[in-house]
Amino acid sequence: MTAAYFTRAPALALAALLALGPSAEAAGRSRVAGVLPPPRPASLGRDLDVAATGSIVPIAKARAAGAPVVPAAASDKLTDRQIVEKANAALNSVTSMVADFTQVGGDGRRLTGILYLQRPGKLRFEYEKPSTLEVVSDGSTVLVRDRKLNTSDPYPISQTPLKFLLSSKIDLSRDARVTAVATDQEGVRISIEDSSTLGGTSKITLYFDPEITTLKRWRVIDPQGYTTTVSLSDIEKNRTIDPRIFMLNYMRPVE
Structure with missing residues (x-):
């Protein structure tokens, strides 16, 4: 998984739980077309190198020119199925997590905060000021609160993009439709589609490290085509984690 976004279509707000859009003050975010890049051929990392300029250069020419040769990632030797299986294993190995996050909306607006996650089912996005958003899941219900607007909107987890990351047994191929798997020197990305979310199909791309042990970033394209990216650090x-962090609070204090 903006306040204007919630107002426009409250059910679609649940795409926010993988990448919650900015709050009311960012009502005019723009559409982003063609966000998903084309899959990188599996052989590309073995046949080509990225020179210091960032351009793709054949290995022989790179060596002749003295450009550094970037070794192929271990994931380049795996099939798409094996990569997805390793991603499942990485996600299932994490029963809880605390991380800093940086969220960037389609309009370029940046928000930061702390993510708390406890599988199965529990999650909290704690946004730093000036954002007034708070997103909490207690295991069955996701509550989206905006302290500035004095709103609290509950949604069932089962109809959100969260369910495949918070389930007791994560299986990307079972819980969603895998549409692309790609690797490069920066890591692995897996693109999936979930048609069971409220409001239509959500497109999600998960970014892992080259060893496929850690989820580093994700990007969500909601059913209306808006894009949000969340990057994790200090994981x-x-x-x-104190279980009280995941308690739902329907009170609406104004700050």
Whole structure:
């Protein structure tokens, strides 16, 4: 998974739980066309290198020119199915997580905060000011609160893009439709589509490190074509989290 976005179509707000759009003050975010890049051929990392200029150069020419040769990632040797299986294993190995996040909307607006996650089903996006948003899941219900607007909107997890990341047993191929798998020197990306979310089909791209052990970033294209990207840093896996963090609070204080 903006406040204007919630107002425009409240059910679609649940795409936010993988990448929650900015709050009311960003009502005019723009559409982003053609966000998903074409899959990178599996052989590309073995046959080509990226020179210092960032251009793609054949290995022989790169060596002749003295350009650094970037070794192929281990994931280049895996089939798409094996990559997805490794991604499933990586996601299932994390029962809890605390991480800093940076969220960028389609309009370029940046928000930051702390993500708390406890599988199965529990999650909290705690946004730093000036954002007034708060997103909490207690295991069955996701509550989207905006303290500035004094709103609290509950949604069932089962109809959100969250369900495949928060389920007790994660299987990307079972829980969604895998549409693309690609690798490069920066890591692995897996693109999926979930047609069971409220409002239509959500397109999600997950970005992993080259070893496919850590989810580093995700991007969501909601059913109306708006894009949000969330990047994680300072990730702490399997850390004990105070369960009170995931309690739903329907009170609406104004700040």
